[in-house]
Amino acid sequence: MRSNTQTVAKNFAWSGFEVIVAIVATLLTTVATARVIGPQRLGYFNFIYWMTIMSGSLGSFGIDMMTFKYMGEFLGDGKPHLARSVFTNSLKIQTLISLFLAAAGEVLVFTVGNPGYRLISGFLVLAIVPQMVAYIPSQANAAAENLRANTRGSLVGMSVNVVSVVLSLALGWDLLGIAVGVFLYRTAELAAKLVPVLDWARAFPLVVLPPEIRKRMFTFSGRSMGLMLLQILVFDRSDIIFLKFLQSDIKQIAFFSISFSLAERLLLLPQAFARALGATQNAQYGRDRNRLFRMTGLAATYMILSCLPMLLGAACLSGPLVRILYGAQYLPAISVFALVAIFAIPKSILAPAQTLLYATEDLGFLLKWGSTCAAVNIVFDLLLIPNHGAYGAAVANGMAQTLAAVGIWWRAISRFDLGLQVHVIMKVVAASLLMATIVLLVISRPLPITVKAIAGVLTGIVAFLISLRLISALQEEDRQRLISAGSSIPGGLKPWYNRIVNFVVPGAASIDTEMPQSPSS
Numbered sequence: 001m002r003s004n005t006q007t008v009a010k011n012f013a014w015s016g017f018e019v020i021v022a023i024v025a026t027l028l029t030t031v032a033t034a035r036v037i038g039p040q041r042l043g044y045f046n047f048i049y050w051m052t053i054m055s056g057s058l059g060s061f062g063i064d065m066m067t068f069k070y071m072g073e074f075l076g077d078g079k080p081h082l083a084r085s086v087f088t089n090s091l092k093i094q095t096l097i098s099l100f101l102a103a104a105g106e107v108l109v110f111t112v113g114n115p116g117y118r119l120i121s122g123f124l125v126l127a128i129v130p131q132m133v134a135y136i137p138s139q140a141n142a143a144a145e146n147l148r149a150n151t152r153g154s155l156v157g158m159s160v161n162v163v164s165v166v167l168s169l170a171l172g173w174d175l176l177g178i179a180v181g182v183f184l185y186r187t188a189e190l191a192a193k194l195v196p197v198l199d200w201a202r203a204f205p206l207v208v209l210p211p212e213i214r215k216r217m218f219t220f221s222g223r224s225m226g227l228m229l230l231q232i233l234v235f236d237r238s239d240i241i242f243l244k245f246l247q248s249d250i251k252q253i254a255f256f257s258i259s260f261s262l263a264e265r266l267l268l269l270p271q272a273f274a275r276a277l278g279a280t281q282n283a284q285y286g287r288d289r290n291r292l293f294r295m296t297g298l299a300a301t302y303m304i305l306s307c308l309p310m311l312l313g314a315a316c317l318s319g320p321l322v323r324i325l326y327g328a329q330y331l332p333a334i335s336v337f338a339l340v341a342i343f344a345i346p347k348s349i350l351a352p353a354q355t356l357l358y359a360t361e362d363l364g365f366l367l368k369w370g371s372t373c374a375a376v377n378i379v380f381d382l383l384l385i386p387n388h389g390a391y392g393a394a395v396a397n398g399m400a401q402t403l404a405a406v407g408i409w410w411r412a413i414s415r416f417d418l419g420l421q422v423h424v425i426m427k428v429v430a431a432s433l434l435m436a437t438i439v440l441l442v443i444s445r446p447l448p449i450t451v452k453a454i455a456g457v458l459t460g461i462v463a464f465l466i467s468l469r470l471i472s473a474l475q476e477e478d479r480q481r482l483i484s485a486g487s488s489i490p491g492g493l494k495p496w497y498n499r500i501v502n503f504v505v506p507g508a509a510s511i512d513t514e515m516p517q518s519p520s521s
Contacts, residue, residue, distance in 0.1 A: 029165040030261055031325050033178065039254035039329055045175050046257045048117065049182075050240050052105070052124045053131070063090050063097075064135035066221040069358060070213075071143035083143070084201045085209050086217070091136045098132035123179040130186040137193040140201075149196035157189030220361065239393035242381040247389050251332075256390035258326060259337035263344045266314055267307070292359065297418030298481070299352035300409070304425055307348035309432040313460040315341040316439040320453035336390045343398025346405030353412040365411050373404040424473060431467035438463045468504045479505040 034042055067090040074083040105125035113121050134153075141149040164181020168174060209217070243253045314321070318338035322330055357366055377400035384392025412418060439460045443452045468474065474482075482501045 029162055030258070033165060033169065034254070034258055034326055034330065037175065039251040042254045042257075045117075045120070045178075047240055047244055047253055048121050048124055050257075052128055062221040063094050064139045065358070066090065066217055067136055068139035068143050069220060070217055071140055073359075075144055080204045081207050082209065082213070084204045085207050087136065087140045087197065087201055088206060089209070091133070094136050095133050098129045101132070102126055102128045117175075120175050120179045123176070123183050127179075127183040127186050130183070130190040134186065134190040134193055137190070137197045140197045141193060144197075144200070146196065150193060152196075153189050153191075153193030156192040157185040160185035160188045220363065238377070239381055239385070239397050242378075242385050243390065243393055246382070246385045249389060252389040252393075255330065255333040255336050256393050258330060259333050259340045259390070259394065262321070262325075262337055263311070263314070263340045266310055266341070267344060267348050292356065293416045293418055296352045296356045296412065296416070297420045300349060300418070301421045301424050301428070301478075302481075303349040303352060305428050308345060308428060309435055309460070309464045311341050311345050311348060312432050312436040313439055313457070315339075316436050316460075317443065317453060317456045320443065320449050320456065323449050324453055333390070336394050339391065339394040339398060343394065343401055346402045350405045350408060353409045356412050356416070357408065360415075362411070362415070366408070369407045369411070370404065373400045373407070376400045376403055424475075424478075427471050427473035428468070431464055431471060431473060434467050435460050435464040465500065465504055469506060474505045476505065 037045070067086060070086045071083040074080070074086065102125055105128060106122060109118055109121045109125055138150055138153070141147065161181055164184060165178055168177025168181060171177070173180075239256065240253055243256060244250075247253075315338045318334050318341065322334045322337055326333065354366075357363075377396050380396035380399055381393060384396055386392075388395070413420065439456045442459045443456045445452070447455065479501055482505075483498060
C-alpha cells in the first residue's frame with residue numbers, strides 16, 4: 001500500500017493540474033466579462049448567480065458531505081458494498097431535491113423576478129439541477145481518493161465554460177449567452193464526473209444499509225445542512241445579500257465579488273492540497289486514527305507555508321493587480337481586495353482542522369461555533385455596509401472567518417495530540433512578514449504599473465525563499481516530506497522543484513529523486 005504522503009502527492013498532482021487550468025480559465029473569463037459588462041450590470045448578474053449557487057448548496061441538505069464522510073469511512077474500512085449503497089441512495093435523493101428546487105425557482109423568476117433578467121435568471125436557476133447532482137459523484141470520487149476523475153470532469157466543464165463566455169462576448173450574446181453556458185458547462189461536468197463512479201461501483205453488490213448506519217447518516221446529514229448554512233454565512237459571499245439591500249450603489253456588489261473571486265483564485269492551489277489531504281484524512285479515520293492526528297498537525301505547517309506568503313504578497317500588490325486586470329472602472333476595489341486577501345489567511349489554513357472534526361463527527365461544536373461566527377458576521381454587516389459598502393462587507397466577512405478559524409483549530413488542538421510544529425510556524429510567519437516588507441518597498445518606487453507587478457512578484461518569491469533558508473525554518477524531515485510530495489510533478493519541472501527544496505533546507509547532498517519516507521510522514 002502506498003504511504004499517505006504518496007497518496008496525497010498523487011491526488012495533489014491531479015488537483016494541482018486542475019487548479020492551474022482553473023486559474024487561467026477563470027481569470028480570462030471573469031476579467032473579460034467584468035471589463036465588457038461593467039460594474040453596474042455585473043453587480044445584478046453576480047447577485048442572481050450567487051443566489052442560485054447558494055440555493056443549490058443549501059438544497060443538498062448536507063447529503064453531499066454525508067456521502068463523502070461515509071463512503072470514505074467504508075472504503076477505508078474495506079466495506080465497498082456499503083460505500084456503493086451510500087452513493088446510490090444519495091444520488092437518487094439529491095436528484096429529486098434538485099428538480100423540485102429548480103421548479104420552485106423558475107416559478108419565482110417568472111412571477112416576481114426582474115423582467116429584464118427573467119430569461120437570464122431562468123437558465124441560471126435551471127443550472128441548479130446539474131450543479132446539485134454533481135456534488136454526489138464529486139464527493140464519491142474524493143472519498144475513493146480518486147481526484148483524477150474529478151479533475152477530468154472539472155476540465156471538461158471549464159472548457160465548455162470558456163468557449164461559451166468567449167462566444168457570448170464576441171458575438172454579442174451578452175449575459176444571456178453566459179447564463180446558457182453556465183447550464184451547459186455544469187451538465188458536461190456532471191456527466192464527466194458521474195461515469196467513473198458508476199464504472200467502479202457496479203463491481204460491488206447493492207445492499208440495504210443497516211438501521212444503525214442509516215441513523216448515523218441521517219443525523220450527520222441534518223447537522224451537515226446546518227453547517228452548510230453557516231459555511232455560506234461565514235466563508236462565502238453572504239454579504240452580497242446585505243450589499244443588495246443596504247447599499248443603493250449596485251456597483252458595490254461587483255467590487256466585493258471581484259475581490260472575493262480574485263482571492264479565491266489565489267487559494268485554489270492550497271485548496272487542491274487540502275482536498276487531496278482531506279480525502280486521505282477521511283479514509284485514514286477508518287484505518288489508523290493516530291496517524292490521522294499527526295497528518296493534521298503537519299498539514300497546518302505546510303498550509304501556512306504555502307498560503308501566508310502568497311496572500312500577504314497579494315495584499316501588497318493589490319493596486320497593480322486590480323489596475324492591470326480590471327481597469328480604471330474598478331479602482332474602488334483595490335482597498336477591498338487588499339483587505340479580503342489578508343482576511344483570507346485564516347480561511348486558507350482551516351481545512352485540515354475542519355476535516356478532522358468532520359471525520360470524528362464533532363459536528364455539535366462546529367454548529368455552535370459556526371452560529372457564533374455567523375452572528376458576528378451579520379452584526380458587522382448591518383453596522384458597516386450602509387456607510388462603507390464593499391469595504392465594510394470585507395471587514396465583516398473577514399472578522400467572522402478569523403474567529404471561525406481560531407475556534408476550530410483550538411478545538412482540534414485541545415481534543416487531539418496533533419504535534420503542531422509551533423517553532424516552524426513562527427519562523428514561516430517571520431519570513432512572510434519580511435517578504436511583505438520588501439515587496440512594499442519595491443512597489444513604492446516610481447515604476448510603470450506592469451513593471452511593479454512583475455518585480456513585486458519575483459522579488460517576493462526570492463525574498464521568501466532566502467528568508468526561509470537564513471532562519472532555518474525547515475529541517476531535514478521537512479525536506480524528505482517535500483521531496484516525496486513532489487514525486488508526481490512532471491519530469492521537466494521536478495529537478496527545479498527539488499533544487500528549490502534543497503536550497504531552502506540545506507545540509508544533505510542534492511536530491512533529485514524521491515526520498516524514502518520518514519516515520520512521521
